Amino acid sequence: MNIEIKDLSQVYKNDFRALNRVNLEINPGMFGLLGPNGAGKSTLMRILVTLQKPTHGEVFVNGMPLSKNRKEVRSYLGYLPQDFRFFAKLRTWEFLDYAASLAGIKSKKQRLSAVDDLLEQVGLFDVRNRFANKLSGGMKRRLGIAQALIGDPKIIIVDEPTTGLDPEERIRFRNILSNLSQKEVIIILSTHIVGDISSTCSQMALLNSGEVHFTGSPEQFIKQSEGHVFKTSVTFDEMKRISETFPVITSIPDPAGYEVEFVADKPNGWKASEVQPNLEHAYVYFMEYLTKSKIELE
Ligand SMILES: Nc1ncnc2c1ncn2[C@@H]1O[C@H](COP(=O)(O)OP(=O)(O)OP(=O)(O)O)[C@@H](O)[C@H]1O
Numbered sequence: 001m002n003i004e005i006k007d008l009s010q011v012y013k014n015d016f017r018a019l020n021r022v023n024l025e026i027n028p029g030m031f032g033l034l035g036p037n038g039a040g041k042s043t044l045m046r047i048l049v050t051l052q053k054p055t056h057g058e059v060f061v062n063g064m065p066l067s068k069n070r071k072e073v074r075s076y077l078g079y080l081p082q083d084f085r086f087f088a089k090l091r092t093w094e095f096l097d098y099a100a101s102l103a104g105i106k107s108k109k110q111r112l113s114a115v116d117d118l119l120e121q122v123g124l125f126d127v128r129n130r131f132a133n134k135l136s137g138g139m140k141r142r143l144g145i146a147q148a149l150i151g152d153p154k155i156i157i158v159d160e161p162t163t164g165l166d167p168e169e170r171i172r173f174r175n176i177l178s179n180l181s182q183k184e185v186i187i188i189l190s191t192h193i194v195g196d197i198s199s200t201c202s203q204m205a206l207l208n209s210g211e212v213h214f215t216g217s218p219e220q221f222i223k224q225s226e227g228h229v230f231k232t233s234v235t236f237d238e239m240k241r242i243s244e245t246f247p248v249i250t251s252i253p254d255p256a257g258y259e260v261e262f263v264a265d266k267p268n269g270w271k272a273s274e275v276q277p278n279l280e281h282a283y284v285y286f287m288e289y290l291t292k293s294k295i296e297l298e
Pocket residue numbers: 012013014016018035036037038039040041042043044160
């Protein structure tokens with residue numbers, strides 16, 4: 001399985017360009033699409049799941065153009081939309097049973113066995129008789145991924161699935177996804193949460209204002225910010241000045257002021273030592289320095 005996105009643009013009716021000439025290659029494993037709110041992630045996800053036609057460009061799934069093979073591509077897909085909703089009056093297992101019949105599993109016996117497997121897989125078996133609308137936020141999201149997994153999809157697309165979840169549920173959700181990525185499937189995870197990417201994705205892209213600014217592994221992404229993350233001690237007075245000059249990532253109070261970690265192209269006169277960057281540092285560095293310089297260059 002392989003997805004190639006070629007020169008994809010989306011211009012909305014109000015002339016707003018939500019995607020601008022996006023090119024990506026996505027192979028089996030977990031692919032993280034990282035970007036701030038409004039970057040165009042949901043637009044791209046909706047195009048991939050055939051809910052929206054792009055203004056320009058094409059998506060190829062295993063070499064097949066999506067625009068001419070929508071039905072076939074749909075048969076490979078599982079999708080968890082950002083605003084996942086379900087019918088309030090169904091129990092958790094009934095909802096999945098209903099979703100399985102919509103997905104074309106006709107035999108009742110086959111459906112019930114698939115539902116039990118899915119409930120086990122996402123850790124909802126014990127609450128299978130609870131009304132779906134009475135599940136906690138994290139459980140609802142897990143029910144969402146369970147319905148996306150019906151029919152063993154080869155491509156699983158999840159749009160901002162961890163937003164609003166507490167840390168424990170977020171980890172649980174990521175673990176479900178990373179277990180899936182052991183199989184030969186493509187999982188595309190769109191998120192604005194850096195932590196979702198670091199722990200699970202082998203490949204990633206950074207999308208900002210509808211444009212891809214980076215594509216590669218999280219390790220390569222981090223490498224780009226090496227030599228641009230610093231640590232120094234500042235007085236209370238200096239704190240204001242440094243935070244107006246650079247993005248400060250952490251500030252830990254000490255008796256004389258603060259120990260701060262900041263991201264900069266150069267530390268510009270501040271006596272600071274270099275720090276080994278992590279993904280959060282790299283994201284801030286990209287957003288502050290590299291995406292802006294790319295936009296200015298064009
Ligand atoms: N139907 C539409 N008409 C006009 N503009 C739209 C439409 N849908 C989305 N947009 C705009 O396109 C941009 C990208 O939206 P999109 O939902 O794809 O971003 P996103 O990265 O998923 O962000 P978020 O996480 O906030 O949803 C936003 O500025 C949004 O307001």
